Amino acid sequence: MPPPSLSDLSRAELEALLVELFGKVAAFEKIVGEQREEIARLKGLKSRPTLKPSGMDKGTDPAKSAEKEKQRRRGKVTPRVSIEDFVVKATAVPEGSCFKGHEPFLVQDLVISASATRYQRERWITPDGRSILAPLPEGVDSHFGPELRRFVLMQYHQGQSTRPRVAALLQSVGVSISNRQVQRLLTDKQEDFVSEARAVLRAGLQTSPSVSVDDTGARHAGKNGFCTQIGNDWFTWFGTRPAKSRLNFLDLLRAGHTDYVLNDAAYGDMRKHDLSASLIARLMAEPQTCFADEGAWLAHLDRLGFTALTVTPDPVRVATEGAVWGTVRSHKFLCEAVVLSDDAGQFNVGRHALCWIHAERLVYKLDTFTGTQRAAQARVRGLIWNFYASLKAYQLNPTRHRSVALRARFDRIFLRRTGFATLDRLLARLHANKAELLMVLDRPEIPLHTNGSENDIRCQVIRRKISAGTRSDVGRDCRDAFLSLAKTCDKLRIAIWDYLGSRLKVAGHTLIEPLDHYVRARIRPA
Numbered sequence: 001m002p003p004p005s006l007s008d009l010s011r012a013e014l015e016a017l018l019v020e021l022f023g024k025v026a027a028f029e030k031i032v033g034e035q036r037e038e039i040a041r042l043k044g045l046k047s048r049p050t051l052k053p054s055g056m057d058k059g060t061d062p063a064k065s066a067e068k069e070k071q072r073r074r075g076k077v078t079p080r081v082s083i084e085d086f087v088v089k090a091t092a093v094p095e096g097s098c099f100k101g102h103e104p105f106l107v108q109d110l111v112i113s114a115s116a117t118r119y120q121r122e123r124w125i126t127p128d129g130r131s132i133l134a135p136l137p138e139g140v141d142s143h144f145g146p147e148l149r150r151f152v153l154m155q156y157h158q159g160q161s162t163r164p165r166v167a168a169l170l171q172s173v174g175v176s177i178s179n180r181q182v183q184r185l186l187t188d189k190q191e192d193f194v195s196e197a198r199a200v201l202r203a204g205l206q207t208s209p210s211v212s213v214d215d216t217g218a219r220h221a222g223k224n225g226f227c228t229q230i231g232n233d234w235f236t237w238f239g240t241r242p243a244k245s246r247l248n249f250l251d252l253l254r255a256g257h258t259d260y261v262l263n264d265a266a267y268g269d270m271r272k273h274d275l276s277a278s279l280i281a282r283l284m285a286e287p288q289t290c291f292a293d294e295g296a297w298l299a300h301l302d303r304l305g306f307t308a309l310t311v312t313p314d315p316v317r318v319a320t321e322g323a324v325w326g327t328v329r330s331h332k333f334l335c336e337a338v339v340l341s342d343d344a345g346q347f348n349v350g351r352h353a354l355c356w357i358h359a360e361r362l363v364y365k366l367d368t369f370t371g372t373q374r375a376a377q378a379r380v381r382g383l384i385w386n387f388y389a390s391l392k393a394y395q396l397n398p399t400r401h402r403s404v405a406l407r408a409r410f411d412r413i414f415l416r417r418t419g420f421a422t423l424d425r426l427l428a429r430l431h432a433n434k435a436e437l438l439m440v441l442d443r444p445e446i447p448l449h450t451n452g453s454e455n456d457i458r459c460q461v462i463r464r465k466i467s468a469g470t471r472s473d474v475g476r477d478c479r480d481a482f483l484s485l486a487k488t489c490d491k492l493r494i495a496i497w498d499y500l501g502s503r504l505k506v507a508g509h510t511l512i513e514p515l516d517h518y519v520r521a522r523i524r525p526a
Helices: 011-043 146-158 163-172 179-187 191-207 246-253 264-272 277-285 294-303 315-330 356-364 371-396 400-414 421-432 451-456 458-467 473-491 496-504 515-521
Strands: 123-125 131-133 210-220 223-231 236-241 338-341 351-354
Touching: 146 163, 146 179, 146 473, 146 496, 163 179, 179 473, 191 223, 191 236, 191 473, 191 515, 210 451, 210 458, 223 246, 223 451, 236 246, 236 473, 246 315, 264 277, 264 315, 277 315, 294 315, 351 356, 356 371, 356 421, 371 400, 371 421, 400 421, 451 458, 458 473, 473 496, 473 515
Parallel strands: 210 338, 338 351
Antiparallel strands: 123 131, 210 223, 223 236
16 A cells, blocks of 8 residues: 655655565566566567576686686597598609608598398298298398488487488488388387386486486477476486476386385375375375385275365375385485485475575576665675585585584575565575585585586477477387487487497497496496
8 A cells, every 4th residue: 555645754764665666566577577478489479588697606616727728729630430541642743852751631521322222032931831031131120221210310319400301311312211201210119219218217316326307398299298307427318298296206206117105205205295194194004005006006095085085285196296206215216316406396305405506596686776785686696606616615625614614604694684675585595495505515426506407408498499399109208218318328428329320230330238337337438
C-alpha cells in the first residue's frame, strides 16, 4: 500500500522506498524477460544473449611467469600413418654442380573414393541335403562395408553433420545410398555400442571419487525433455528422459538396472525426506526386500496401503526414491563418490557438493541500484574470489590447520551484514549450504566447479540445434550412446576413428579394449 502522503516522508524514508520500488521493478522485468524468451522460443525467434561469465576461476589462477606466457610454437608434424618417400629430381642442373643430398618436404593428403566388391560365395549341397555357404569376411555383415559404416558414424556423431548431408556426401563420391539407408546405418544393430556406453557409466560410478552432473533441454518424440550428463575427467555419459525430477536422476544412476532394493541406504533416504516412521516400519516388517521391476514394487506398495494415502510428501514417491537409491548402493555405485552439481534440487543425492562458480554467479547477477549497493556487491565478490583462490591452494597442500581456518573464514564472509537486504539474504542462503560448498575440505581431490559438465554437454546442445530432436527410442539411445562414447574416447586420448575401426573390425584396425576397462583402471592407452 502507498503511504498516505509522500510529502510527509523524510529523505531517508523516500530513498528507502525508491530502492524498494527499484527492486520490485527489477523483479517484474525479470519475469517479463523470461516470458519474452519463452514466447521467442515458441515462435522460433532469436533468444536474448546469455550472461557473460564472471571469470572467477581463471581470475584466481596463480600468475604465470613471463617465460610461460610466451606463445608456444607448433611442434614437429608427425603423421599417424606411414610415410612414403618420393624422390623429386632437379632439372637443368649446370655441369660441375655438387650434390648435397635431399631436402624433405612433407605433404599430408586424403583419398576419398568409393569401391564395390562382389563376393562370390561358394555354395555346396551335402549328400544328406544340407546347404553349406562360404562365410563373408570378418566385419562384413551387410551390403555396406565397415569402412563406410565407420565414416557415416564419424561424420554424423563426431562431425555433427546431418543425415541428408552425409547421404549427399556419399552419393557425390559414387556410393549408391539413400537417406533411409543412412538412417539404418545410424540406428540398426547398434546394441553393442549402447551396452558399452552403459558399461562405461557403471565403471565410472563404481570407481570414481567424484562425478559432476548437469542437464539441458532435449526434444524427443515431439515433446520437450531433458538430457542429463554424468561424468568426470575419465568418462562422460548422457541420458535423455522426459523429466528431470529427483526420481529420474536416481533412475539414471541405476545404470540400466531395473530392480528396487530396500536396505539401510534406502531407509536412510526415506527418513531424510520425511517419510513417516510408521510407513518405514511397515516396509521393514516385510520379509521381501528386492523387487524385479516397477510393477512388482508398486504392487508391494499397494498391498501395504501406500497408494491410498493422500498426505504430503507423497509416500509412494518418497518410498520409490528411497528404493531406487537402495538399488544404486546395492550395485556398488557412488559408494564413496561425491556428486557435484550446480544446486539443482534433483541432483542432491548421496554425498553432495556444490559448484563455486554457480554460487558466485548469484552475487554477480544481483541487481544493484545505488552506489552503496554496488560497492557492497563488489566487496563481497572480492572476498569470495580471494576465498576461492585459497581453496585452490588448499587442494595442493591440504592440512587440518588450514581446513579449520578456512571454515572460520567462510563464516566471516557469509554471515556478514552489508546493509543491502537482497545481498544479505543471498549470503545467508549460501551459508546454509556450507557443508556442500566446503566438501572440498574433506575431499581435496574433487573439483570446485562443474565447468567440465558444461563443456561436455555442449555436444548435445549442438546436436539439438542441428537436428532438433529424435523420434524413436532407438534413435534417442543411439545418439546418447555415441556422443557418450565419443566424449569418453576424447578423455582417454583414443581417436574415435580408431575406436570405431576396432569395433566394426575394419581391415588393419587398431585394437581398442572395451572403454570401461580403461575407466576402471584409470589409465590412458599409449
